[in-house]
Amino acid sequence: xxxxxxxxxxxxDDTNSDEFSPNTQFRxxxxxxxxxxxxxxxxxxxxxxxxxxxxxxxxANSIKELFDLVMSKK
Amino acid sequence: xxxxxxxxxxQAIATxxxxxxxxxxxxxxxxxxxxxxxxxxxxGVNRVHVADEKQxxxxxCFEAANMLIEKEKIEKEEIDGLVFVSQTADYRAPATSIxxxxxxxxxxxxxCFDIPYGCSGYIYGIFQAATLIGSGxxxxxxxxxxxxxxxxxxxxxxxxxxxxxxCGSATMVCKGxxxxxxxxxxxxxxxxxxxxxxxxxxxxxSEETRKEFVDSEENVRTQENLYMDGSAVFNFIIxxxxxxxxxLLQYMKWDKDEVNxxxxxxxxxxxxxxxxxxxxxxxxxxxxxxxxxxxxGPSTIPLxxxxxGYIGSGVETNKWDKVIMSxxxxxxSWGSVACNLSETHIYKPINQ
Numbered sequence: 001x002x003x004x005x006x007x008x009x010x011x012x013d014d015t016n017s018d019e020f021s022p023n024t025q026f027r028x029x030x031x032x033x034x035x036x037x038x039x040x041x042x043x044x045x046x047x048x049x050x051x052x053x054x055x056x057x058x059x060a061n062s063i064k065e066l067f068d069l070v071m072s073k074k
Numbered sequence: 075x076x077x078x079x080x081x082x083x084x085q086a087i088a089t090x091x092x093x094x095x096x097x098x099x100x101x102x103x104x105x106x107x108x109x110x111x112x113x114x115x116x117x118g119v120n121r122v123h124v125a126d127e128k129q130x131x132x133x134x135c136f137e138a139a140n141m142l143i144e145k146e147k148i149e150k151e152e153i154d155g156l157v158f159v160s161q162t163a164d165y166r167a168p169a170t171s172i173x174x175x176x177x178x179x180x181x182x183x184x185x186c187f188d189i190p191y192g193c194s195g196y197i198y199g200i201f202q203a204a205t206l207i208g209s210g211x212x213x214x215x216x217x218x219x220x221x222x223x224x225x226x227x228x229x230x231x232x233x234x235x236x237x238x239x240x241c242g243s244a245t246m247v248c249k250g251x252x253x254x255x256x257x258x259x260x261x262x263x264x265x266x267x268x269x270x271x272x273x274x275x276x277x278x279x280s281e282e283t284r285k286e287f288v289d290s291e292e293n294v295r296t297q298e299n300l301y302m303d304g305s306a307v308f309n310f311i312i313x314x315x316x317x318x319x320x321x322l323l324q325y326m327k328w329d330k331d332e333v334n335x336x337x338x339x340x341x342x343x344x345x346x347x348x349x350x351x352x353x354x355x356x357x358x359x360x361x362x363x364x365x366x367x368x369x370x371g372p373s374t375i376p377l378x379x380x381x382x383g384y385i386g387s388g389v390e391t392n393k394w395d396k397v398i399m400s401x402x403x404x405x406x407s408w409g410s411v412a413c414n415l416s417e418t419h420i421y422k423p424i425n426q
Contacts, residue, residue: 038309
């Protein structure tokens, strides 16, 4: 889980690392944009070999939910 | 395609920015402050330069070329090749490069080419010039690269309007003592990911193609406007942008940290920042200068070089003996160039 949070946080340039926790509602982050969503899907594919679709990612609201979603597809 | 072309040098680079400026925050009322803020955050674009109504890409490149010829004290009769890289040519026919041959007062013994590529275009332009010189066909080739993308997009297409800006450039490529490495690729299976669907002969212009429609993200366009599939392009840049740079570094036997400057096509701040992270490049060596200009298509590479490394800027470009340029765009096409710019005269952008 922590490794996932780190990889997710790495996509961001301006957000403080302490803002990233399992419960973080990532779409509420100031920096969040549609490009961040694309980068997240890209990261998940490269690092976890899971090809998540944009619609599937919409089911997750917190980082933990996203992590669980990715793990369920492995 | 990978190759090394020898006995060549990039002598000088100049760029021209139109004087009208569109501040992104001026779109707050039209698009909503929240939307504008979110997009600016991701694209990194605060403002763009916009060509005048009657100003074309060739006009902008003409200004840059004129300045270059004057500053470099080039004898016009010595220029024997002209390459015009643009997707916003003056006419469907004739080629704009020939019109420029006349406007610039070049000799009739000049060979002229139009290369209709966009964001990846500069790579193609330099490649064309290099092959002309490397083969002995030409001695001095002017590469003029620019686009008026703001005229190709629909002003009600929010996503595009906040990304693209206009700019023209001129680069002088001559016989010399350097070598330039190239890596260029194409993938036509993704031709529809960045496209102006109608107006060619596949889908001729008609009343139907001029009708505006609204897409799923509230962007308005017609079939005669530029369309870009954002997520496909993002994935493409991250994957192939990385691969191309790594391929060329390996081919040149350069270590990525030996490279003094990475001039990357400025697609959006986020994309370049992400690409940079994936390649583990030093931020200072791979700068992002999109904030004042937007994505200016085939002129982003000369623009990042002139904007940041112009004579008088204080940057030690005489140390730029290993430079990587990399671009990716419509086609889909992509490629990288490995060159020496330590003796190149880099001029401050006109109207910076």
